[in-house]
Amino acid sequence: xxxxxxxxxxxxxxxxxxxxxxxxxVTKTAALAEDEGxxxxxxxxxxxxxxxxxxxxxxxxxxxVSFDVRPAELFGLLGPxxxxxxxxxxxxxxxxxxxxxxxxxxxxDAAQASSTVRREIGVVFQAQSVDPKLxxxxxxxxxxxxxxxxxxxxxxxxxxxxxxxxxxxxxxxxVETFSGGMQRRIELAKGLLHHPGVLLLDEPTxxxxxxxxRDLWQYLSILRDEEHVSVLVTTHLMEEAxxxxxxxxxxxxxxxxxGTPAELKSEIGGDVILLDAAGDADSLxxxxxxxxxxxxxxxxxxxxxxxxxxxxxxxxxxxxxPGEIQAISVSKPALEDVFIxxxxxxxxxxxxxxxxxxxxKKKKRR
Numbered sequence: 510x511x512x513x514x515x516x517x518x519x520x521x522x523x524x525x526x527x528x529x530x531x532x533x534x535v536t537k538t539a540a541l542a543e544d545e546g547x548x549x550x551x552x553x554x555x556x557x558x559x560x561x562x563x564x565x566x567x568x569x570x571x572x573x574v575s576f577d578v579r580p581a582e583l584f585g586l587l588g589p590x591x592x593x594x595x596x597x598x599x600x601x602x603x604x605x606x607x608x609x610x611x612x613x614x615x616x617x618d619a620a621q622a623s624s625t626v627r628r629e630i631g632v633v634f635q636a637q638s639v640d641p642k643l644x645x646x647x648x649x650x651x652x653x654x655x656x657x658x659x660x661x662x663x664x665x666x667x668x669x670x671x672x673x674x675x676x677x678x679x680x681x682x683x684v685e686t687f688s689g690g691m692q693r694r695i696e697l698a699k700g701l702l703h704h705p706g707v708l709l710l711d712e713p714t715x716x717x718x719x720x721x722x723r724d725l726w727q728y729l730s731i732l733r734d735e736e737h738v739s740v741l742v743t744t745h746l747m748e749e750a751x752x753x754x755x756x757x758x759x760x761x762x763x764x765x766x767x768g769t770p771a772e773l774k775s776e777i778g779g780d781v782i783l784l785d786a787a788g789d790a791d792s793l794x795x796x797x798x799x800x801x802x803x804x805x806x807x808x809x810x811x812x813x814x815x816x817x818x819x820x821x822x823x824x825x826x827x828x829x830x831p832g833e834i835q836a837i838s839v840s841k842p843a844l845e846d847v848f849i850x851x852x853x854x855x856x857x858x859x860x861x862x863x864x865x866x867x868x869x870k871k872k873k874r875r
Contacts, residue, residue: 514825521766527714528753534642537625544737546874548838552579552580553580553616554577554578554579554580554582554629555578555579555612555614555615555677555706555707555739555820556576556577556578556584556612556613556614556707556739556741557577557611557612557613558574558575558576558577558597558601558610558612558613559609559610559611559612559613560574560575560609560610560611561573561574561575561597561600561607561609561610561611561612562574562575562599562607562608562609562610563593563596563605563607563608563609564698565606565607569762570593570596570760570762570763571593571596571600571607571610571738572593572762572763573596573610573763574593574597574609574610574757574759574762574763574764575764576757576764578707578739578741578765579735579739579755580739581733581738581739581858582733582736582739582740582754582755583729583730583733583741583742583752583753583754584740584741584742584756585739585740585742585743585744585749585750585752585753585755585756585757585758585760586741586742586743586744586756586757586759587743587744587745587747587750587756587757587758587759588743588745588758588759588760588858589745589752589760589843589856590780591761592691592759592760592761592762593759593761593762593763594759595711595743597612597703597759598618598711598743599617600612600760601619601630601709601741602619602709603616603619603620603623603626603627604685605622606620607875612846614626614628614629614630615630615707617629617707621769628656628703628704628870629703629705629707630706630707630708630709631699631701631702631703631706631707631708631709632710633693633696633697633699633700633702633703633708633710633711634707634711634712635711635712635713635715637692637696638683638696638724639684639695639696640691641683641684641685641692642684642685643683643684644670644680644681644682644683644684645676645679645680645681645684645687645695645698646667646671646680646761648684648695649670649671649698649699650663650667650704652699652702653666653667653702653703656675656702656703657812658671658703658875660704663851665704667680667702667852668680670698670701670702671698671824673698673701674695674697674698674728675694676694676695676698677689678747679691686864687717688720688721689717689718689721690718690720690724690725690765693713693714693717693721693725694725696713697713697725697728700710701732701738705738706739707736707738707739707740707741707846708709708732708738708739708740708741709741709742710729710740710741710742710743711742711743712743712745713725713742713743714726714746714749726749726752729742733754736784738743745856747843747856748845749846750845752772752843753770754769756768756769756770756773756844757769758773758844758848758851760851760852761849765848765851765852766847766848766851770844773843773844773847774841774842774843774846774847776847776850777815777842777846777847777850778815778816778817779815779816779817779819780815780817780818780819780820780839780840780841780842781807781813781814781815781816781817781819781825781839781841781843781846782813782814782819782822782826782837782838782839783808783811783812783813783837784797784811784812784813784814784826784834784836784837785810785811785834785835785836785837785838786810786811786812786833786834786835787833787834787835788833790807790809790811791807791812791832792813793812793830793834794806794807794812796830796833796862797814797826797830799830801825801829803816806849806853808849808854808855809855815842815846815850819839820839823837823839835840
């Protein structure tokens with residue numbers, strides 16, 4: 510007898526529908542993910558620095574600097590004292606008008622629409638701005654009044670932000686009784702009280718112990734990931750710069766490198782070799798160039814070489830120049846190596862006035 514029951518056919522139809530529907534959902538999900546990634550990449554920058562120039566009398570602090578900060582990005586300005594990052598920070602925070610170029614924050618020119626920009630940004634300066642004689646709540650209460658907040662709405666926001674920075678239990682205590690890390694958290698709370706889309710921080714970990722520094726950077730990551738706040742931070746510390754999504758490396762008023770920490774380090778060709786010269790470093794560098802046909806850079810009494818397979822290259826150098834080398838180190842590229850690669854000198858070197866670097870200073874390259 511032939512089974513004419515419709516159920517096997519029905520089951521087959523249903524299975525086929527699930528297969529087709531499943532494929533459709535997967536395809537649609539993949540397309541949405543692709544679109545979302547494209548939207549994020551093409552989204553308008555929250556900060557756009559366009560050919561920014563600033564001069565102090567006969568010195569140039571910024572020499573045509575340009576870069577963008579993307580939405581919900583932790584962006585770092587890395588540079589030694591005198592690199593121009595503080596001047597750039599002051600322009601972005603509307604405290605200074607540039608000599609030339611434009612700095613746009615949330616689509617508004619920081620120089621021409623400073624009042625609008627101030628409502629869009631939170632700022633944490635390097636110098637302390639909290640009143641140590643006031644309680645944590647009182648500091649935030651007065652900050653709220655500056656932004657037109659008041660009444661129950663302000664009270665709710667103060668309670669909310671104190672909870673966010675982990676200081677609800679210290680709300681009624683004077684700030685002078687807080688540790689350095691806790692006082693920095695109050696500074697952050699002040700900058701975030703009015704729900705800014707952009708947070709600017711100038712050397713925020715100055716004076717903090719290692720634990721407090723780690724806590725601060727963890728909180729900045731939370732702001733980016735959960736609150737979708739775009740964070741721009743200036744720093745001269747390499748280990749902090751490593752935590753940023755992208756970096757702009759500054760030197761003597763110029764932007765010398767831009768990208769993720771991994772991208773920037775990948776431009777170094779192989780290992781970094783440092784040779785401590787027993788005698789004249791210039792002479793040793795010249796001999797190495799002539800013998801091995803590699804590029805060298807003299808840094809004080811050291812000869813620096815970028816070389817693939819450094820552990821194999823070092824024995825050849827030692828054998829070729831016995832007695833001329835006192836010590837050797839071989840390491841993988843770090844951000845300071847990127848700085849040396851782009852500028853020809855170490856990160857910490859003599860500079861003029863920190864806020865007024867000369868850009869015509871000759872660099873020593875070999």
